Amino acid sequence: MNAKNLFLDGTKPELEEVLENRERRVSFVQELLRRYPQDAVISLKCNIPGPIKNNEGIQLLFDYGRIKLLQILAENRWNIEYEKCLKLPTGPEGFWVIPKESLLVKQKMIEFEEQRLGRLFDADVLDQKEGMIRSRSRVELGYPPRRCLICDNDAKICASRRLHPVSTLQKQLIQLLEENMAELEAVHLQKKQQCQQ
Ligand SMILES: [Zn+2]
Numbered sequence: 709m710n711a712k713n714l715f716l717d718g719t720k721p722e723l724e725e726v727l728e729n730r731e732r733r734v735s736f737v738q739e740l741l742r743r744y745p746q747d748a749v750i751s752l753k754c755n756i757p758g759p760i761k762n763n764e765g766i767q768l769l770f771d772y773g774r775i776k777l778l779q780i781l782a783e784n785r786w787n788i789e790y791e792k793c794l795k796l797p798t799g800p801e802g803f804w805v806i807p808k809e810s811l812l813v814k815q816k817m818i819e820f821e822e823q824r825l826g827r828l829f830d831a832d833v834l835d836q837k838e839g840m841i842r843s844r845s846r847v848e849l850g851y852p853p854r855r856c857l858i859c860d861n862d863a864k865i866c867a868s869r870r871l872h873p874v875s876t877l878q879k880q881l882i883q884l885l886e887e888n889m890a891e892l893e894a895v896h897l898q899k900k901q902q903c904q905q
Contacts, residue, residue, distance in 0.1 A: 709768045709892065711885035715878050718763030719797035726761075729798040734841075740805055741836040744789055748810035748844075750817060751832040752777060752802040757877035761799040768896065769885070770800035773820075773829045774903060775895050780816050781806065793903035802903060810835035814844040818851055825888050827857060828881065857884070 721729075733751065740749050754770050774793065781788060781804070790805040806813055810833050817831035833844045846853065856866040857880050866872060885892065 709765055709885075709889070709896075711765070711882045711889065714763070714765040714882060714885070715758060715760055718760040718766065720759045721761055721798045726798050729796060733801065736803065737834050738841055740790065740803065741834065741841060744805045744807070745836055747789055747805050747807045747835070748813040749834045750777065750802075750804040750806065750813060751830075751834065752804075753830045753832075754799055755828050755830055756799060757881065758874040762795070762797055767795065767800055769828065769892075770802070772825065772892050772895050773831075774802055775898060776820060776823075776826070777802070777804070777817075777831065780820060784808075784816065786813075791903060810842070810844050811849065814846075815849055818846055818849065821854065824884070825891065827854075828884070857881070 737749050737751060741747070752770075752773055754766060754773065756766060760766075786806050786808055788804055789807055791803065793802045794800065814833040817833055820826045821829060821831055835842055835844070854863045855861065856863040856872075858872045858876060859866065
């Protein structure tokens with residue numbers, strides 16, 4: 709993987725496509741929680757700044773996250789009831805249904821998100837209570853909001869106000885990948901089983 713090439717080429721979805729995909733993702737999670745009403749759903753995505761949302765490098769990054777996530781599930785001896793990975797123009801996505809209490813799962817996903825490369829992922833955890841879908845939050849577990857990679861403030865505020873130019877965010881991501889390339893490649897070499905499609 710050459711981090712420098714990460715933003716040269718790839719799929720550039722229109723805003724409409726991104727919004728439609730978000731709707732599809734919500735419906736899919738609802739469907740999963742109808743089928744597995746007692747379980748927690750993990751929804752994994754990469755956090756990629758700029759218009760390019762998928763290419764070979766982004767898929768490799770996603771694979772890293774997927775393998776790390778599988779390691780966490782294995783360490784905790786948590787079963788996977790269901791698993792699906794999608795290779796979409798809007799970016800790679802993965803879904804795992806885990807028969808465990810959602811806050812317990814969220815705790816482990818926060819620990820993953822706090823790792824150096826974990827910062828490049830969103831690992832959302834959802835469940836359902838009385839037919840309502842809940843996205844478990846960091847605040848419920850006493851964690852501060854996620855911090856921005858550039859200025860260390862609340863990442864949501866920086867993103868919504870577009871406080872940093874896309875080029876700065878991309879440069880920061882490339883630097884982070886380059887600093888952690890050994891870790892990335894070591895994890896890829898483990899050649900964990902492919903995600904079921
Ligand atoms: Zn910031």
